Amino acid sequence: MTVALVVVGVVLIALLLFLVSAIKVAREYERGVVFRLGRLLDPPKGPGLFVLIPLIDRMVRVDLRTITLNIPPQEVITKDNVPVRVNAVAYFRIVEPKAAIVQVENFMVATSQIAQTTLRSVLGQHVLDELLSEREKINAILQEIIDEATSPWGIKVSIVEVKDVEIPSGMQRAMARQAEAERERRAKVISAEGEFQASERLKDAALVMAEAPVALQLRYLQTLLEIGATNSTTIVFPAPIDLLRPFVEGSGKSTD
Numbered sequence: 001m002t003v004a005l006v007v008v009g010v011v012l013i014a015l016l017l018f019l020v021s022a023i024k025v026a027r028e029y030e031r032g033v034v035f036r037l038g039r040l041l042d043p044p045k046g047p048g049l050f051v052l053i054p055l056i057d058r059m060v061r062v063d064l065r066t067i068t069l070n071i072p073p074q075e076v077i078t079k080d081n082v083p084v085r086v087n088a089v090a091y092f093r094i095v096e097p098k099a100a101i102v103q104v105e106n107f108m109v110a111t112s113q114i115a116q117t118t119l120r121s122v123l124g125q126h127v128l129d130e131l132l133s134e135r136e137k138i139n140a141i142l143q144e145i146i147d148e149a150t151s152p153w154g155i156k157v158s159i160v161e162v163k164d165v166e167i168p169s170g171m172q173r174a175m176a177r178q179a180e181a182e183r184e185r186r187a188k189v190i191s192a193e194g195e196f197q198a199s200e201r202l203k204d205a206a207l208v209m210a211e212a213p214v215a216l217q218l219r220y221l222q223t224l225l226e227i228g229a230t231n232s233t234t235i236v237f238p239a240p241i242d243l244l245r246p247f248v249e250g251s252g253k254s255t256d
Contacts, residue, residue: 021052021054022051022052022053022054023049023050023051024045024049024059025049026045026046029047029065030046030061030063030064031045031046031047031062031064032050032059033059033097033098034058035057035058036056041057044062062094062097064093064094064095064097066092066093066158067093067094067108068089069089069092069108069112071087071089071112071116072116073085073086073166074086074116074119074120074123076120076123076124077124078128079124079126079127082127084131084168085165085166086119086162086165088119088142090111090115090143092111092147094107094155094156095154095155096154098154099152100153100154103152103153107150107153107154107155110153111146111153111157115146118146119142119162122141122142123138123162128167131165135162138162139159139161143157143160146160
């Protein structure tokens with residue numbers, strides 16, 4: 001009787017271990033790529049509950065969520081022979097779990113390597129000004145090339161972004177001087193345009209005053225009002241010749 005109980009207990013324990021090793025659960029974002037005696041089973045398992053044959057089936061879990069890949073800083077020589085140090089980030093996800101396991105040994109390492117080589121190659125075809133001002137265009141080119149290269153591995157690259165561009169200090173000083181000179185040039189151009197527009201308005205005002213002398217007198221009275229509003233003890237009183245002309249003419253007639 002005791003032997004029978006022991007046998008039953010051993011059988012139950014073996015059955016329990018079998019169930020534990022045979023029953024697998026895959027989350028919603030996971031798929032199980034199963035190999036039965038080395039042969040790939042299609043389709044991948046999951047999500048949910050499924051059963052494997054212990055010692056015969058081997059499963060590799062594949063995460064379908066978007067993966068963030070930091071591309072290490074790369075030394076790049078731009079098209080105009082400027083050495084820069086650039087790093088980037090790529091976002092990709094696995095769309096074909098079977099290809100990601102069967103077609104490449106390690107999809108993370110492979111994607112990182114292809115991203116690094118593509119980064120050096122693409123940036124080397126652009127000048128420094130394009131690298132600094134046309135970032136979106138370069139990102140689109142990088143994304144297209146890396147996505148095409150990793151497509152046979154069942155990987156979809158959605159975004160590639162250039163993060164930092166480190167420029168030598170000497171080049172930074174030269175760019176600062178160039179930017180300062182450009183700002184000075186723009187300031188001089190704006191000042192010259194302002195003087196030209198002011199001279200045009202003064203010319204128009206002079207023409208109006210020449211056609212209507214009353215406008216000149218009104219401007220004279222306005223100037224007197226502005227002078228009177230100041231706290232200065234000395235006042236220069238402008239006297240136009242037109243105002244004095246009647247007195248001069250009157251005195252000339254009396255002497256005759």
